[in-house]
Amino acid sequence: MKFVDEFRDSQKAQYLKQAIHNLAQQIEPTLSRPLQLMEFCGGHTHTIFRYGIEQLLPDCIEMVHGPGCPVCVLPMGRVDDAVNLAIRPEVIFTTFGDAMRVPGSTMSLLQARGKGADVRMVYSPMDALNLARQNPEREVIFFALGFETTMPSTALTVLQAEREGIKNFSLFCNHITTAPTIKAVLDEPDLMLDGFLAPGHVAMVIGLQPFEFIARDYYKPLVITGFEPLDILQALWMLLKQIAEQRCAVENQYARVVQPTGNKAALNAIHQVFATREHFELRGLGSIDHSGVGMTANYSGFDAERKFAVKPLTVIDPKECQCGAVIKGLIKPWECQIFGKACTPETPMGALMVSSEGACAAYYNHGYRSAAA
Amino acid sequence: MTDWGEQTITLAHGAGGKAMRDLIQKLFVEGFDNEHLSTLEDQARFDLSALMAQGTQLAMTTDSYVVDPLFFAGGDIGKLAVTGTVNDLAMSGAIPLYLTCGMILEEGFPIKDLAKIVASMKATADAAGVKIVTGDTKVVHKGAADKVFINTAGLGVIPAGVNISAANAQVGDVVIINGFIGDHGAAIVDARGELALESSVLSDCQPLNDLVQAMLKVCPDIHCMRDATRGGVATVLNEFAHSSGVGIRIEQSSLPIREEVRGVCELLGLDPLYLANEGKLVAVVPKDKAAQVLEVMLAHPNGDNSAIIGEVLAAPKGKVLLKTGFGGERLLDVLVGEQLPRIC
Numbered sequence: 084m085k086f087v088d089e090f091r092d093s094q095k096a097q098y099l100k101q102a103i104h105n106l107a108q109q110i111e112p113t114l115s116r117p118l119q120l121m122e123f124c125g126g127h128t129h130t131i132f133r134y135g136i137e138q139l140l141p142d143c144i145e146m147v148h149g150p151g152c153p154v155c156v157l158p159m160g161r162v163d164d165a166v167n168l169a170i171r172p173e174v175i176f177t178t179f180g181d182a183m184r185v186p187g188s189t190m191s192l193l194q195a196r197g198k199g200a201d202v203r204m205v206y207s208p209m210d211a212l213n214l215a216r217q218n219p220e221r222e223v224i225f226f227a228l229g230f231e232t233t234m235p236s237t238a239l240t241v242l243q244a245e246r247e248g249i250k251n252f253s254l255f256c257n258h259i260t261t262a263p264t265i266k267a268v269l270d271e272p273d274l275m276l277d278g279f280l281a282p283g284h285v286a287m288v289i290g291l292q293p294f295e296f297i298a299r300d301y302y303k304p305l306v307i308t309g310f311e312p313l314d315i316l317q318a319l320w321m322l323l324k325q326i327a328e329q330r331c332a333v334e335n336q337y338a339r340v341v342q343p344t345g346n347k348a349a350l351n352a353i354h355q356v357f358a359t360r361e362h363f364e365l366r367g368l369g370s371i372d373h374s375g376v377g378m379t380a381n382y383s384g385f386d387a388e389r390k391f392a393v394k395p396l397t398v399i400d401p402k403e404c405q406c407g408a409v410i411k412g413l414i415k416p417w418e419c420q421i422f423g424k425a426c427t428p429e430t431p432m433g434a435l436m437v438s439s440e441g442a443c444a445a446y447y448n449h450g451y452r453s454a455a456a
Numbered sequence: 457m458t459d460w461g462e463q464t465i466t467l468a469h470g471a472g473g474k475a476m477r478d479l480i481q482k483l484f485v486e487g488f489d490n491e492h493l494s495t496l497e498d499q500a501r502f503d504l505s506a507l508m509a510q511g512t513q514l515a516m517t518t519d520s521y522v523v524d525p526l527f528f529a530g531g532d533i534g535k536l537a538v539t540g541t542v543n544d545l546a547m548s549g550a551i552p553l554y555l556t557c558g559m560i561l562e563e564g565f566p567i568k569d570l571a572k573i574v575a576s577m578k579a580t581a582d583a584a585g586v587k588i589v590t591g592d593t594k595v596v597h598k599g600a601a602d603k604v605f606i607n608t609a610g611l612g613v614i615p616a617g618v619n620i621s622a623a624n625a626q627v628g629d630v631v632i633i634n635g636f637i638g639d640h641g642a643a644i645v646d647a648r649g650e651l652a653l654e655s656s657v658l659s660d661c662q663p664l665n666d667l668v669q670a671m672l673k674v675c676p677d678i679h680c681m682r683d684a685t686r687g688g689v690a691t692v693l694n695e696f697a698h699s700s701g702v703g704i705r706i707e708q709s710s711l712p713i714r715e716e717v718r719g720v721c722e723l724l725g726l727d728p729l730y731l732a733n734e735g736k737l738v739a740v741v742p743k744d745k746a747a748q749v750l751e752v753m754l755a756h757p758n759g760d761n762s763a764i765i766g767e768v769l770a771a772p773k774g775k776v777l778l779k780t781g782f783g784g785e786r787l788l789d790v791l792v793g794e795q796l797p798r799i800c
Contacts, residue, residue, distance in 0.1 A: 087722065093781045135784015181725075206724075312782060428792040449786040 090311030125152025125440030148442030162187035290345030367406030404433035470595025530658030550612030641731030662735035706766030
């Protein structure tokens with residue numbers, strides 16, 4: 084396939100694998116424990132499992148699968164809020180497909196649909212706006228999710244709705260921000276991470292600067308990377324090179340897409356429509372300062388939370404869940420006390436089992452080692 | 457052929473009176489056109505000795521079809537309703553002979569569309585060498601069903617000596633598929649019109665009974681065989697591994713997948729191994745017969761892109777492994793719920 088197969092070439096992968104092993108041999112004598120490298124983004128986790136990348140790595144590298152899956156970190160209370168909006172008879176509730184199965188404390192959106200709620204799967208916020216045009220007598224709510232990757236398209240849709248004077252369209256906004264979330268992971272006192280692979284599609288929007296504190300203040304090397312298997316192997320090699328040379332910098336493997344200053348038009352749209360919230364809760368990580376955005380006062384007419392006076396519900400995650408310890412690299416998914424027992428993809432209890440991009444679900448579905456666990 | 461103009465299904469078409477009799481006679485009896493149906497008895501009757509001459513076991517199956525949209529590139533609900541049931545019989549090695557047809561119609565459905573579906577069922581039945589010999593029609597209020605639901609049941613005869621079961625896979629066996637994976641699932645996504653795709657994929661909807669009989673001629677000892685419908689190839693392989701208590705490993709680089717289908721999957725974050733197929737079978741055959749079986753399949757119009765995709769292992773028992781193009785391995789598990797597009 085044009086423009087994709089080039090980044091999945093198995094010969095080049097073998098070359099990169101060898102280069103990684105060569106560097107690892109240099110580093111290994113200096114290590115007291117294996118290196119723990121975190122891929123923050125669920126998209127990277129997906130690629131690592133899909134292509135079996137972990138098995139190509141030397142023993143001195145352990146991948147830690149981070150919290151960067153917007154569906155996984157959606158708190159249960161917000162799902163309950165979404166369900167409460169969706170069951171209103173005047174509402175058509177629209178959502179990306181993978182958010183439909185996320186469990187709330189009583190039901191998921193999929194189950195709400197089974198009980199009669201008008202929940203529809205869309206492929207973009209523009210599809211939701213189309214539904215609003217076609218159903219002027221109904222209120223169409225879009226379940227806005229995701230890091231900075233998906234924020235621009237949601238913001239542009241709101242701006243389009245404003246231009247057209249559409250009154251029956253609103254967002255239930257759950258967008259979250261990457262840098263504060265990584266900072267929350269870094270601030271954990273028992274952190275054991277040695278480096279980061281950072282999400283290329285987020286950097287495409289926000290540029291490199293928001294990641295610089297990680298190298299500067301926390302002395303962790305970081306490489307911004309794309310989503311194809313060769314992207315990830317090359318980024319791992321770049322990360323090891325920094326470690327071997329005892330450097331900490333923000334490097335850009337995904338230069339074919341990511342401009343150092345990001346995308347100004349996208350950022351303008353985001354800043355026009357969204358403003359940082361004081362706090363936002365992330366499932367498995369708890370409340371994190373400035374980790375979410377809400378809608379600015381100018382766009383309150385498109386804010387479902389204000390239109391329907393949503394009183395945010397807080398639901399505590401089950402205490403048996405050890406998602407936090409998995410995310411911090413303290414334990415592997417299969418070492419969690421409820422992994423594969425009480426917590427499975429059919430009945431997810433913890434955040435990381437919810438979406439196929441979550442670390443636990445990925446191990447459960449694809450992990451060879453989990454089969455023996 | 458009756459011209460139905462703009463006529464639609466009304467509750468009278470299911471009420472047992474003249475309207476229903478006319479519909480059955482003009483649409484179904486004339487449409488399906490065979491000596492069993494035209495007697496208008498409440499049941500079809502078969503000569504036992506004729507059945508016994510063809511094999512030693514009867515095979516029977518039923519399935520219901522509720523696809524949306526009703527018409528898609530490469531097929532429609534009628535073609536699907538015949539193909540699906542014929543293939544369910546064929547996967548046991550049976551020669552499919554007779555089908556039933558139960559229709560649940562929504563009030564207001566255009567009769568000319570129903571006539572198209574009936575014509576498609578007849579053409580598919582003829583191609584598969586089966587007859588639709590008895591049926592049933594119900595009409596429900598507008599909104600109580602989605603346009604048309606079809607149930608078909610099928611009867612076939614299994615020739616002597618054929619014993620195909622999901623529990624028969626043996627270590628060393630070879631896994632074969634008869635062509636491109638995921639075409640039907642991709643065609644349905646396209647037909648729903650939610651994505652403005654540049655190129656359209658045709659559904660692979662096709663009866664496989666003739667191909668199966670050709671395979672059985674060179675290898676009467678086919679161990680396992682199943683058509684990879686809902687849940688796709690990954691689900692079938694898991695069923696074999698689980699029922700037989702063996703491991704199965706497939707090679708990613710050997711999987712026949714069209715560029716267009718890969719494109720749809722990339723776009724939506726789907727895995728073609730879980731996409732539905734309506735004309736694909738997965739067979740497990742003894743290694744020493746694999747080359748012969750593959751040769752026969754490649755020479756058959758329903759198998760011209762057949763490929764060996766994997767092998768049966770002693771371990772891990774009940775699990776399917778996918779060997780990636782990078783040399784890594786991962787589990788290929790059964791799907792949890794419906795395959796839903798990812799957010800990013």
